[in-house]
Amino acid sequence: MRRTDKYRFWFVLAGLVLLHFSVRSRLGDDRIAPDFLLLALLMYTIRAAPGPSAGAGFIVGIIRDALTPASFGASALAHTLVGYISSWSKAVFFAENLFVNGCIFFGGTWIRNLVVSLASGELKGQTLVWELLVWSPLQSLMTALVGVLVLIVLGRWLSVRFTDA
């Protein structure tokens, strides 16, 4: 890996963070708009080891908790889990495949929402069912689509080489 690749990688992640706080509010319903911040985390976990991925997840989560103090800690827990599982599953699958990465983005978003919903205790009954079976899958799908698009366009910057499934 060349030295410049690392800067490009961080540049892409920073861009995703900026998109989260600028463009996301214009992408329609907040419940289904793609989560760029989580996408940046998942992009990181594609290349990082499980330990640092868990740490990065915790940091991202605690930052999000600062934005939603009502469920403080739930987001940190969820992002820690997602970061670690994502990185670990990537090592297990050992595939630089676009579809696999898309599945990781989809699953990561859905699991994050699942853990936050359960750990926060804010959602119950029918609301929880709608969140997990309707809104979360839609947001996961949107996030996965954006993630795949980023990988297609900026895959070389992220040093991700795709192979056939």
Next chain:
Amino acid sequence: MTIEAERYGSRADTLVFLGCLVLSVVAMTVPDSIRRPFSQALRQTILAPLLALQEETATLKTSRAHVDEITAQRDSAMLAATFLPELRSENARLRSLLGLGQRLATGYIPAEVLHESGPTDPLTFLVSAGRRDGVKTLDPVVSPGGLVGVVSAVDEQTSVVATWAHPEFRAAAMALDGSVYGIVAPHGTEGPGIWLLELQGIPYRSVVPESTLIVSSGLGGVIPRGIPIGTVIGPGADNEHWERTYLLRPAVHPAAVTHVMILTGTTKGNGNLRDLFQDEGKSP
């Protein structure tokens, strides 16, 4: 945090993971007195520029919505302004109609013209008064400018008015000074003179000067005497059989009428209605 292209889970990774899990659980259990200052500190430091960016984006979004709203209001105002002359014109017509009603005093039924968007609308149109209001067939229909037509059919709540432009329309007419008498009929249904009238049956020896006002003569008992019909604008094309024909500019154009009065009986003026109508050219 280092970035590694190839990695497998090590014991250190597991320890970091477990440590983060413990910290997360601790974060969930700490009291509000600790959560709030911590969250506030994060928002005022690390997150401050990002929140400012988000706020700026929201402001831009709101500004754009305001621009769209203002644009819509401006368009509505422009549309209303477009119709303003028409409203003024209608207001003037209604005022003149009201004046005519006061002069007529009795023997009329006010009605609204129910225009249709068809090419034959000026030939016949519906009015919002019918048998229930006392309208009868062959009642004259006038506006403040003059004669519009006669009622050709009466329904319970509406009536059909055959205007002077209808091919079968005929009216006994005379010059305002009574020097000549004739029959007024529509000039035709095609060609450039489609919306003109003809004064027919004028003796060859009689000459009617231009700008002479032609009014109804009252002969036949259908249309009262003195209702303006039109103004002579010149001789007709065919002057044969020892009679003359003159072209008239109608006093009222059916398409421009929005409200009319249906004359139903005796009115002021001893049968001559000339003084009740506006002078030629002042009709709105």
